[in-house]
Every structure is written in C-alpha cells, then in structure tokens.
Amino acid sequence: MEYAFLLFAFVCGLTVKLIGIPPLVGYLLAGFLLNFAGYGLTDELTQIANLGITIMLFTIGLKLNIRDLSRREVWAGSVSHTVLWVGVITCVVYGVSALAASYIDGLTWQSAALVAFALSFSSTVCVVKVLEESGESKTRHGRLAIGILVMQDVFAVVFLVVATGKLPTVWALALLALFPAMPLIKKMINKSGHGELLPLTGFILALGGYHLFELVNIKGDLGALIFGIMLAQHEKASELAKSLLSFKDLFLIGFFLTIGLTALPDITMMLMALVFCLLIPIKALLFFGLFTSLRLRGRTSYLSSLVLSNYSEFGLIVGALAVSLGLLGNTWLVVIALSVSISFVITSILYRTSHSQYHRYKEKIKRFEKNRRLKEDIYPTLHNAEFLVLGMGRVGRGAFNALSKLTDVNVWGMDADRVKIKELADEGLNVICGDGEDIDLWDNLDIKDVQLVLLALPSIQDSINITRQLKNAGYTGKVAAIARYEDEVSSLLENGVDKVFNFFTEAGLGFAEESLAYAHSQR
Template identity: 60%
Template sequence: MEFAFILLAFACGFGAKLLGLPTLIGYLTAGFVLNYLGYKSTEDLQTLADLGITLMLFTIGLKLNVRDLLKKEVWLGSISHTVIWITFVNLVLAGLAWVGLEIFATLDFFTHSLLAFSLSFSSTVCIVKILEESGEIKTRHGKLAIGVLVMQDIVAVLFLVVATGKIPSVWAPLLLLLFFIKPIWAKILEIVGHGELLVLSGFMIALGGYQLFELVGIKGDLGALIVGMIIAKHVKSAELSKALMTFKDLFLIGFFLTIGFSALPTLDLLLTAILLCILIPVKFLLFFKLFLMLRLRARTSYLASLVLSNYSEFGLIVVALLVSLGWLTAQWLVIFALAVSFSFVITGLFYKSSHNQYTKYKDLLRNFEKTERLKEDAYIQPDDAQVIVIGLGRVGKGAYTSLNAIIGHKVWGMDADPMRIKNLTDEGFKAMVGDGEDVDLWENMDLSHVELILLALPSIDDICNITEQLKHAGYKGKIAAIARYEDEIQPLLDAGSDKVFNFFTEAGIGFAEESLHLLPSRNLTNKD
C-alpha cells in the first residue's frame, strides 16, 4: 500500500481532531484528496476495507441480543420507515423530473423507486463508529439504532438475492449447524487465554463465518454478524470485542479512503449530491415520529433518529449493480459516493453535540411523547442511595464492592447495559439500568440524599457530559471520576469533577496497601 495513503489519512484525521471533528471526516477528506492528486485505489486497500467491515459486523454481533430485534420499535419502526421513505422520495424524484431537471428526467418510475430504496439505508460503518467513539453502543438509543441497521441488512440481503438472481445454495440450511457447534467454539475461547491467540481466534471466527455464508450464496457480511451473535453470551465476548477493536478501527480507515477514490465530481454532480442530502432532515423527522408513535421516549427517539440520518455504503452497492445492468449511467455512482460522504459529515457534526441539543430543546421535544411508556423506559428510584457508581465494568464493579463492604445497602450501581445489570442484580447488587448522559433520568430522580457519584467510565467525553447533566439537574453532592491517562485529569477537574483518580497509579497504590496487610506488623519498619 502507498505510503501516501497512510500519510494523508493521518494528516487529515489529525486535522479533524484538532478542529474538534470526528476523525472519519478527515479520512473521507483524505480519500478525495488522494483521488485528486492522481492516486488510485489498490487491491490491498480494498482488502483492508473489506476486512474492517467484516470485523465490525462480527463485533456488533458480539454485543447483540437477538431479543432486541424482536421488539416492535425495531422491526416495525424499520419496515415502516423504509416503506414511507421510498414512497416520499419517489414522489420527490418524480417532481424533480417533472420540473425539467435533466439528470432526473431521463429516469422512469421504476428507476426512481430503486434510487429511493438505495437512499433508505443508513450507514452501518458510520453509525457504529460514532456510537463506539461516544461509548453508546449499549445505551437504549444505541441498541435501537443497531437493531434498525440489522433489519436493514436483512432487507439488503433479500434485495440482492432478487436483483442478482443469486439464489442461496441447497446447502444453505446446513448453516443451522453453527448453533450446534457453539460448545466447541466456547471451549476453544476458554483455552486460548488472553493474548495473541484470543485475537487470532476472533479473526478466524469472523472470517470463517464470512466464508461459510459466501460458499452457500449468502452475503458474507451477514455471516460475520450471525457468528458474532452465536457466541455473544460467552464470558469472553466482551474481552474479544475489545481485543479486536484496534484492528477494526484501523482497517475501517481503508473503507473511508475507498469512498473518496470512487470518482471526482463535476459541478453538476456535486450539486445533485447536495440536493439529495437536503432530504436527510426528512429522514430524521420520519424516524423521530415513528419512534414516538411506538411509545419511545423523546430522548431515545431523538438520539436514535439523529444517528440514523445518513446514507449508506450499501446504496453504492445497489447503484453499482444498477449501472452494471444498464439501468443507470455511471455518473450516478459519483453522485451517490458524494451524497454518502456528505451524509457522514453531517451525522458526525450534528451527533457530536446531540446531548446538548436535546438538553436545550427537551421541553419542546417531550410534548410529542406518548403518555403511556414502554416498561423498560420507566425510571427507577434508588430511594436509599447515598452513593451511586456509574459504569459497572471491572473498575466500577470493584468500586461498588468495596463501598458496599463499608457503608452497605446505601450504595447503588448504574449502567446502560441491561444484560450487565440483570447479571449483577442476580448476584445481589443493587443496580439499575440508566444512561448517565440522560438529563431526563436525573431530573426524575430524587438526588437530595445522594452525597457522592462515582463515574467509572472509559470515555472522558462521557464523564464530562454526565457532569454537565448533573449540574442541569441541580445535583449538589460530590463527583469523583476515573482517568486512564495523566493528561485527562485536568480536563475532568475543569468539567466539574471534585476528585479524579488516575486508574493505573491508584491501582498500584491500592495493590501495595492491600498487600502490606499480608505482612506481620512486627516486620513493618521505616527505612531511610
């Protein structure tokens, strides 16, 4: 692979970070710059891009609960949105043809419908990257967005079967055997340990699932997703996901670069792409209204709709197929590549401040909520809580256990992952499902008796956002936070934390202090 690819990707990603923008915007820019400078995409780059998407879908599967797909707000919301969107966009495109825009006037009703269908999908790559960077994959709105994406992927597979005439092999039913060999994979994951063999096993399972589905005529990416779902409940699934994260993020840079290599636009094609992006607010409003009708809270509906409001890389696949069949001219591939790229930028920019947006307009948005709430959206009141630990991963769980040993039942835990909370409550923890960045949660909770809130989260942005939401809710107690790196301490203090603990330093001190208890007191002497 050309060194220029790495150099431009780093430079543009670094520039985006300095400007406070998502790095994916920088990678998209790098692709177009490289294309403008005369570079061409290579097989190596395409391989990295494909591998990144496969690993991403596999890691999604590791975090996905099949029951989430069966919820009405997921399957009905997704299907309803697709049908209404295709109808609306079809009418818009027909209207543009009627007023005489040449590029639309040459298309018939059937082709308009296929273009509308291509625009109905949201980008799995863009959305997952944004949700992972913000630590919101397992939040209520994050799981809703992922569920909708999975439903769209299923529709995509069905479309490709019909459009290409590629019917799955007669051997496809044998894929059901994957569920029966699950104990074998479970045993392997237990034995491989925690080093490079664990990472290698993740690659093997993800790529193996991809190849198996391809062999029987089914989209390989769907195979990576499904094998991830099969082993999602394994005790090492979370560790495996974290181990693959760096590789996945690195390979996905190749995907963003390849979009820029699609083609260079003319002014007419650029304006047409911008015209298609003007429809994105309609996509947002349609998702928002449907989610509210399905009794979701305004905040969940707003955040999920906002992150879903973009166009998908699958649209490029559909358009490329239509071009190969002679139904569209090649210029439409350029238009879609631009529209998809612009939509990524729009989502990246707007979602970055999404929580502040909701806080600002929450009183208006709540007016659209249904009075009857879904059961899992009801607020829990930790009436006797004196201390709340937010984030019940390894650090948060350890903090809860230590505090519980000291002050007993007055400690509560909170985490956005319902499955984690279920497992912990089964173990006897006093824990509740909650998103710390949810201002509605804090405003509906009695915080008068809460004296201390511990923020045991990996993302500094999440901690800062939660601190801000607590201020909005009028919290008067103390806030303690965990920092992974030295340069994170001061920003957390500036954001409002009363005390920040360096995870690695404090862990070493605690380890030393606890270890000293193993020595007889007579052997403890001060030495110069």
C-alpha cells in the first residue's frame, strides 16, 4: 500500500512540476486526493514521515554554525515575533471563532491562545526544502531563516515538556558524556570513507541521537538536531549532509502525504483554514518590521520574511497535544492541518519569484533600512579584479587555482558561505563574501575592470538569475557557467550566459589533456 501511495505522490509531483509548480505541492495534493478516495494514514507511512523529519533536522544541524543562534537578530527576532504574534492572533482567532460558533466549536481565550501559538511556527520542512532547491541555505537570509526555525523548534520542545509535565529524567545528565565521546564519533566518520558506509553512518548518528534523547524523556527530534550541530565543524560534515540528501527528500514525501491523510475537511473547515491563511501577511510584516528594526538590510529582511511566511508541522504537534488534553476540539486540528498545507503551497510558489519581487519593489523596501548597518551587512570591496569566480566549492576552487597560475591576471572568488570565505581568506586568497543574486551587492561592487565572471554553481536557475542581475547592474564583460546535464546548456545560453561548460564532459577532457601532457613529459 505504501508503494502505491508513493507512486501516486510521484505522479502528482511530476504533474505539477510540468506546469512550473514545485513538486512538494503535488505531494500535498496527493495526500488530500488519497484521503478523499477513502484511504487513511498507516503506521508505516507515519514512520517514513518521522524518519524524514529526523534526517532533515540532523542535516540542518550539520550545516549550522552555533554562533548564528547567538546573533541578536536570531534570538531577539524569534522571541519578539512569537510574543507579538500570539498576542495579536489570539484576539483574531477568538473573534473569528465567536462569529463562526454556530458552524464550528467555539474557543475559550486559553484555547484561542493555543491555536495562535500553534500557528506561530514556520515550517522547518518547507523552508529548508525551498532554500535548498534555490541554493540559498548558506546565504545571509537563508542562515537567518534557519536560525529562526531552530529557535522556534526549541520553543516547541519547551512547550511540549511543560504541557505534558513530562520532565527529563535524571539520566538526562548522562548526555553530557557525548562531549568526551565526540573524538571517537568523529574518528568513526573518518573511517567510514566516501562510499555506502557514509550515509549509513549518518543514519546511525541521526537515529541514535533521536533515541538517546527519547530515552531520557526529551523530544527525539531535538536530539537529532543537536547531534548534527555537534558534528557541524567536522571536515566531512558537508559531505555527510550531501550523502543523506536523496534519502531525506524521499522520506519527506511521506511527511507531505501524511498531512493530506490526517483528516478529510468539510466546507466550513476549508473556509476557516483560508481565513487563517489570510493572516500570513501579518506574519510576514511582523518578521519584516522586527528584522529591519534590528538593523538588517531591506533585502535580507524581505527574503527571510517571505520564506518564513507559512505555518509549521510543529503546529500540528501542538494542536494534537491540545486535543489530547481536551483543550481543543478535533475540528480545530483539521483546520490547522489545512492551514499548514495551504501555506506550504503559498510559500513554494511565491518564493520562486522572490528576487524579481525585490528588484521590482526594492526602493520601497529599502526605505525601512536603518542608517547604521550590522557589521555582517557592510558591502565587500573588489580590488582591480579581472576574473571573478562565483561559488568556491570544488569546481570553483579548481577554476580559481587554475586562473591564479596566470601571473598577469587578477583573480577573485566569491561565495555566500561566510565560514568558507573566512577559511579561504586565512589562506591568503582574494575572496569576498556575497550573494550573487543580490542586486544591491552588484550596485555597490566595483566591477568595471572585470572581464569574465565564472559561475561555478550547482543550480542553473541561480546562474540564470545572477546573469540577469549582472546585466541589470551594467556589467558588460563575459559570463561563463557550468552545467551538469546537456539539456541545461541550451537553457543557460538562451538566458544570456556567453559560454557553458558541461561539467562531466569538460572534466573528462581536462583529465585526458593533463594525462597526455604528463605522459609526454616522461618520454
């Protein structure tokens, strides 16, 4: 039966992708259609969904710099938003429930506050998936959004502990033994190599963290996240996260299906869910106002607010607990589930055009910026750069090193990952931290001497967007990009890229040329 569910999810995901909508919208639709057809949630599918969330939280931890959580914009932004949202939305929910009391269970002030709290979270699953698909998880706004999500996850765990009265056992202190055990765990990761043992190691660690924390009455998902954070500084953390990527995406299909299979709504519930979704702009405006008041740039505030403007799977967990405690009626859980589903669709569709939206309204958005900038938001400078490599991963670093051997060329590199840039700068390389899709960055960079921009990025959509931003900023030099598949080459050329290198073909050609040159030198 689970195979049939996944097959149907695949069909729906492929169908919506063909019309330009993200596949996760199709997965949600599949869940509701299966529910409408009379199918229910199974234990096996629930286990698949839970595994997907556990692996996802572990990979988030692997990519998270713990110092990001200590930033004022993260902790102050998340706390302030939760308090303001719950205060405002409690009044709104109570008023709406009073007006619709003849159609749906009424609410007390306490119950209304619980619904507002359940709707205060943004979806970790949706946000991370959207950021990863757009290649923006390491950008300034991406890291800010993920930091907010982690803080919200902590709020949810604290609520669950308080509401259930399920305090950690005294054995929770034994978790401190993880710190001296870290060298052994890291050595195990090193010994796992680069093959099939590496993702298996990731599974063992993620599930091990989950079950260890569950054993001492702490939410297991928090354990998976903490395990990931503790391993984030390991040299193989990025490789470990990538090895789990496909598994995580596969299991998360089960999560999207479970939302649709949770309950079958009626017209009244649908209308209530739509009313809740009309509150999403308030959520976005609150985030935007708080971020700009904390001196973040307008673009960072806008993009972070947009991607966080949805409801969360944690809302379902909070709602389910409230129902089990008799604080909410079952109908409200269905309404929350519908609201979560619809908000996923809204975020997935709106964020696809987020950069063009900002470009269109940037003058109005920038009016809310503070004159005094945060240190991290001060624009970098280029010094007489002739070649600029965007994306300092393996391919970009290889291109950077090759160009640097040309003594008469001034080569610079750029990447959105601030940690990576600091490491490269410590090596003495000419590098700057920046998001290539940021039109404000290009407007403030001196690129008049740049003859060639090399886009060493995994996403062709990112390459296309950056090419457009360069043209909008008045760049007149050449743009080169890499493609992994043949059908991506024509798309890049049609969108303004001057030269495209097929990653696999060119890598094979370069390998052959280097080998031939070496063979001749040995004669």
